[in-house]
C-alpha cells in the first residue's frame with residue numbers, strides 16, 4: 354500500500370501469473386479504483402508484462418484514509434478468463450497540517466475585581482492530523498513579566514485564568530499572544546485582548562495642602578481654614594467626588610471658666626469625602642483633622658486666650674473618626690468655613 358511520504362509518481366510493483374502458454378496466457382491488466390492510482394505495464398526482459406501501481410496523485414489521509422482498488426488480469430483465450438485482486442491501500446498519517454486557532458483574535462472584557470482563579474477566556478485550535486501529529490499544546494508567545502504573573506495559560510485546555518489581582522488603574526487592557534504547537538512543531542498564533550472594566554475600588558484620597566493653624570479665636574467669619582485636594586483613582590462615575598463636611602468643627606466653649614491648669618483640649622474637624630454616586634456602595638474616605646488647643650490665662654487673669662496648635666492628622670473610616678468628634682461637643686466654629694472649604698477644592 355501507499356505509505357506516508359509517498360509522492361505522485363511513486364511505483365509499486367504488482368504480479369499476476371497464468372499457468373497457460375501463448376495467447377491463452379496473461380495478456381492485459383485493468384485497474385479500477387480512483388484517480389489517485391493508475392496502472393503502468395512494463396515489458397520484462399523475456400517479453401513478459403510487469404504491472405505496476407503508480408501513484409498518480411498525492412495521497413491525503415485527511416481526505417481519504419483508505420483506497421479500494423480492483424486489479425483485473427485477462428488472458429488471450431477464447432473465452433477470455435479473468436483474475437481479480439482487491440487492493441486496499443491504507444494511508445498512514447503524516448504531520449502535514451498545522452494546528453489552526455478557531456479565532457485569530459479573542460476579545461474579552463472582565464471586571465477588575467474578577468476573583469483569582471477565574472477563567473478569563475479559553476482559546477481552541479484544531480489540527481486535522483491524527484495521533485501525535487494532531488496533539489496540540491498552548492503557550493504564551495509574547496508576554497510581559499507582569500502579565501505572566503497575572504495570567505496563566507493551561508497548556509492542554511487553552512484556558513486562561515487570572516492568577517493575581519487585576520487592576521484597571523494599573524493596566525486597563527492586556528494584549529497577549531498565544532501560540533499553539535503540534536507534536537511535530539507546526540504552529541499557529543492568535544491574539545488575546547483582555548479589556549479590564551473599571552470598578553469602584555478606590556476611595557477618594559484627601560490631601561491637605563494647607564491648613565491655617567494656629568488659628569486665632571477672633572478669626573473673622575469666612576476665613577479659609579484649610580485647602581484640600583481630593584483625588585479618586587477610578588474612572589468615570591467611580592472617580593467623581595463631591596465633598597461634604599460631616600459634623601462640625603467644634604470648639605470648647607470660651608465662656609466656660611477655664612482653670613489655669615486646664616488640660617489640653619482637642620478640637621476635631623472631621624472631613625469626610627464621599628463618591629458622587631455614593632448611596633450604599635459609595636466609597637467613603639475621611640480624614641480627621643485634629644487641632645490641639647492650649648488654654649491659658651492671660652497676664653491680667655481676667656480673660657482667657659486660646660491658640661491652636663497642630664494640626665495632627667489621623668485618617669481612617671468614618672466610624673473611627675466619629676467617635677473622636679463626638680467626644681468634644683461644644684460651640685460651632687463659623688459655619689462659613691464650610692463654604693470656604695468647598696470653594697477651595
Ligand SMILES: [Ca+2]
Nearest residue numbers: 450482486535
Ligand atoms: Ca499536525
Ligand SMILES: [Ca+2]
Nearest residue numbers: 446447449482
Ligand atoms: Ca496528516
Ligand SMILES: [Ca+2]
Nearest residue numbers: 555585587591
Ligand atoms: Ca472611587
Ligand SMILES: [Ca+2]
Nearest residue numbers: 551552554587
Ligand atoms: Ca477602579
